[in-house]
Structure formats: structure tokens, C-alpha cells
Amino acid sequence: MNLAVREATPGDADDAMFLLDGAMLEADAEAVRRRIESGSVLVAVADAEGDGDVRVVGVCVLDGGEIEQIAVRRERRGRGVGTALVEAVDSRTDGAVTAEFRENVRPFYESLGFEIRETEEGRYRGVLR
Template sequence: MVRDATAGDLPAVMNVLDGANIAIDADTVSRRIGSDMVLVAGDRRRPLGVLVAIPRREGAHIEAIAVRRRRRDQGVGTALVEAATERWGRLTAAFDPPVRPFYESLGFDVERRGERFWAERV
């Protein structure tokens, strides 16, 4: 189940992001929750995955996506991206090389930009 994060989800959302070594601060995540730009996958008690986005003129930019280590490769990240696509349409993301296969497997067009990658999905 994928749903909008609520203010009460902030500690659990930060736990998932911190567990994946995602460098994003709680104030930023709180603001994104307040603007309905954070999705969580899992039940009400414990998010299994989190997607934080920034609104764009067309669609949204994925600022962070993380899945609990024990739940990786079980479709949680895919469910988050699919829900984000349904909600916002065009998605973009910037990421480090190890994450490239994830984005490619979801049909993103990926290109190298310096030491990082840029992806777009329409």
C-alpha cells in the first residue's frame, strides 16, 4: 500500500532514509510532507519505503527514495515510483552510479552527467 506521508510519520520516514544513508534533513522532509510530496509504502505502523519529491512545472523530481534493507528487491521501490508517476506524471532523478540499474529497470531514460546520473520517466 502506498499513501501520502503525514506529519506523524516523520520519525519513521527519517529512520528509513537514515538507514539507507540518504543525506536529507528532517526540516526538508517535514516541509515536503506538508506539501504532499512524500509517499510511504507499507502499513500505518511502519513504512517499508519512502519517496521524497520536489514539485516541478511538469511533474516532480525524486529527491530521495529508500527502502528498508530487508525489504529491498521485493517491489517496494517500484510501487513508490509507480504511485509517484500516477500522481505527478513526469519524474526526474539525479543519483550515484550504483542506483542506475534500479532506474533503468523502471523505464527511466538514464544519462551520465559528470560523476552522477540523471534520469527521466514520462
């Protein structure tokens, strides 16, 4: 699988919403479109079959260096897509990358070196310096 991360374009909005909805993340379609227009959404795209048919396999919605939402197509999870998205955020951010997340994804953020603290029961905040 050839994987690349780039800024989302308006044509990526439906795919981004599909992934965010599939991950059961609360996302407003108009808000995501506005974020895309402002350059605050990254997508991971892959040519899985090597036939030139590129599709969106991951999405990351940002507020500066804060990861607001991140989602990966179910069949691509565990293949480095989320890691590539976070690395792209880190490379374009001056300062720390932060994220708030549920307990079930804590191992993902720990594996990337985030310093993590619990903010409330079952919710965490991570910082990558």
C-alpha cells in the same frame, strides 16, 4: 506482504527519517517535515505479518515530478517497494518523472524504463516519460 503507498502524515516523519538516514541520504529532518506537510512525501506501508501492524517500509521525497530521495527498509529491498513508490509518483505527476542518482542504483532506474544519462562521473539523471 500487503503493500500500499500513500501520502506521508506528520506521524510518519520519524520513520521516514530513519529510512533516509539508513540509506545514507542527506536529509534535513525539518525539511522532510515541511515536505510532509505540503504533501510531497510518499510512504509505502506494509502489514508484513498480516496482524494489522502496519509499518513504513519505504519513503520517497518529491519536488513536483522530481524524486529527490527514495529509500526502502533494508529487509524489504528487492520486493517491489521502490517500484511501487515510483509508480505512485508517476501516477500523480503530469509530465515526466525525473531523478538524479549514484551509479549503484542505476539498475533500479533502468528496470523501470528511465532514460538515463551521466551528468558527472558516478552521477546520473534519469527521465521517465
